[in-house]
Amino acid sequence: MSAQSNPVMKEAHRIAKANDQLITKIDTARKTNAQMPTIEYIVISTHSPDSKKLSLNVREHKSSKPASTIINSWRNLIELTVIPDLFNDNLNYKCEKYSDLVRLNKEMFVVAQKFELFGDSARAKAELEKFLTNFQSLHNNGFKQVEKLLAEPHSDLQQISKKVNDINCQIENMANINLNTRFQSAQITCEYCGKADTPLTRYSDGYLCCTNGPHPNSNAYQGQPVTDTYT
Structure with a gap:
């Protein structure tokens, strides 16, 4: 230029x-x-x-x-x-x-x-x-x-x-x-399996997932879970 x-x-x-x-x-x-x-x-x-x-x-x-x-x-x-x-x-x-x-x-x-x-x-x-x-x-x-x-x-x-x-x-x-x-409270569900009656862990990419596993489209496999849990 x-x-x-x-x-x-x-x-x-x-x-x-x-x-x-x-x-x-x-x-x-x-x-x-x-x-x-x-x-x-x-x-x-x-x-x-x-x-x-x-x-x-x-x-x-x-x-x-x-x-x-x-x-x-x-x-x-x-x-x-x-x-x-x-x-x-x-x-x-x-x-x-x-x-x-x-x-x-x-x-x-x-x-x-x-x-x-x-x-x-x-x-x-x-x-x-x-x-x-x-x-x-x-x-x-x-x-x-x-x-x-x-x-x-x-x-x-x-x-x-x-x-x-x-x-x-x-x-x-x-x-x-x-x-x-x-x-x-609004119902919060797992973004992996859809369950609502289980504690959820928030991963570093923002997804909320239960112990069944992280959301398949998330980066949570590589990320670290946040200590906050939601019930």
């Missing part, structure tokens, strides 16, 4: 280049495929024997996942501005996966360069502004998010616990106002 004379195009080029640098960094991590530390937050609900009180508690679970799994499983539907297809490029603006980020960063820049051929016309400036906004969206809502997932995670347990406690207060106030309120 070469620098351009148009100020808007220059900024679009700068962001697209920054995205290229993130692509190199992320792709290197995927090829290395090291185990990356991850943090998940599990919210557990308990209620009193008379079903009149409900309490939510959050627990932090630290584990690790291969870098390729983190990158390939990343999802975020990014709403991009669709620019008129004056050059019949048939550009697909759907952006949800990491591969979409890479494709659009490359293909949009090629099309944006064509619009620059219109010079400083109002039409060209308006369309290039849209491209610039799209490149910024790819950067902020896509590439930076994936990069963050591959970095050492920072615990948000304190902040999440505070929010959960606020919810507990609201639930308690609601129950105190309406004395006819009752709380009931």
Whole structure:
């Protein structure tokens, strides 16, 4: 990607280049495929024997996942501005996966360069502004998010616990106002055999399974069971 004379195009080029640098960094991590530390937050609900009180508690679970799994499983539907297809490029603006980020960063820049051929016309400036906004969206809502997932995670347990406690207060106030309120646990079943009347172990990939075995589509064979059990 070469620098351009148009100020808007220059900024679009700068962001697209920054995205290229993130692509190199992320792709290197995927090829290395090291185990990356991850943090998940599990919210557990308990209620009193008379079903009149409900309490939510959050627990932090630290584990690790291969870098390729983190990158390939990343999802975020990014709403991009669709620019008129004056050059019949048939550009697909759907952006949800990491591969979409890479494709659009490359293909949009090629099309944006064509619009620059219109010079400083109002039409060209308006369309290039849209491209610039799209490149910024790819950067902020896509590439930076994936990069963050591959970095050492920072615990948000304190902040999440505070929010959960606020919810507990609201639930308690609601129950105190309406004395006819009752709380009931939803039936949790084993994701391997479907049983509901047996303790379940939560595996590191998120599946809940009983002692009959892990879900056949899960990674629990390689993962470690979490100590929390659910009945």
